[in-house]
Amino acid sequence: MILKLFLIFLKIGAFTIGGAYAMIPLIRRELVEKQKWISDEDFLDALAAAQSAPGPIAVNFSVYIGYRFKRLPGLLICTLGTVLPSFLVILGIAALFGTISDLEPTKRVFHGLKPAVVALIVVPIVQMSRKAGLNLYNMWFPAMVAVLVAILGLSPIYLILLTIAFAVGKSSYSMRKYMKEME
16 A cells, blocks of 8 residues: 555656646545545545645645555655655756746746646635535635735735634634523
8 A cells, every 4th residue: 555655646746737736636536536545525624634734735635644544654655755756857947947948938838837727726626615515605705715815915824813713702602502502
């Protein structure tokens, strides 16, 4: 299983253009649909954990999955599989970029990749929104957060802290109300 984990995360790391968010559908397809190692609910939990921890989501996800299945060796091998392709590509680009960055074909390639990267980010967002039960009734909250962050420039940290405070307050209120009804 260690070799299989390494090869899966190596493939994900090697064939994903656009960064961590573009990796999400590939990780889901491999772990949930093909291997059937985790459920969609477990995938969403792992994704939430990966997003909550500091650092790149793809690396955090590989750490989570690797540790879940094979403890420390799995953690190390999944992380290596995820970062090795990017490391090698960046090393190669760094060696060549100074000489090819101003060439017209290079500019065209990078310009042509932009729509593909956007699509690779949008598709998992739509899929996760459906799985999370997002609908027209509760869409206001993520839309409001997107506006506050993207347009008004508010730091997501404040919104996360505000959401936590709201959830704790609502939970406390609900618990007190429940306890009064039980009396």
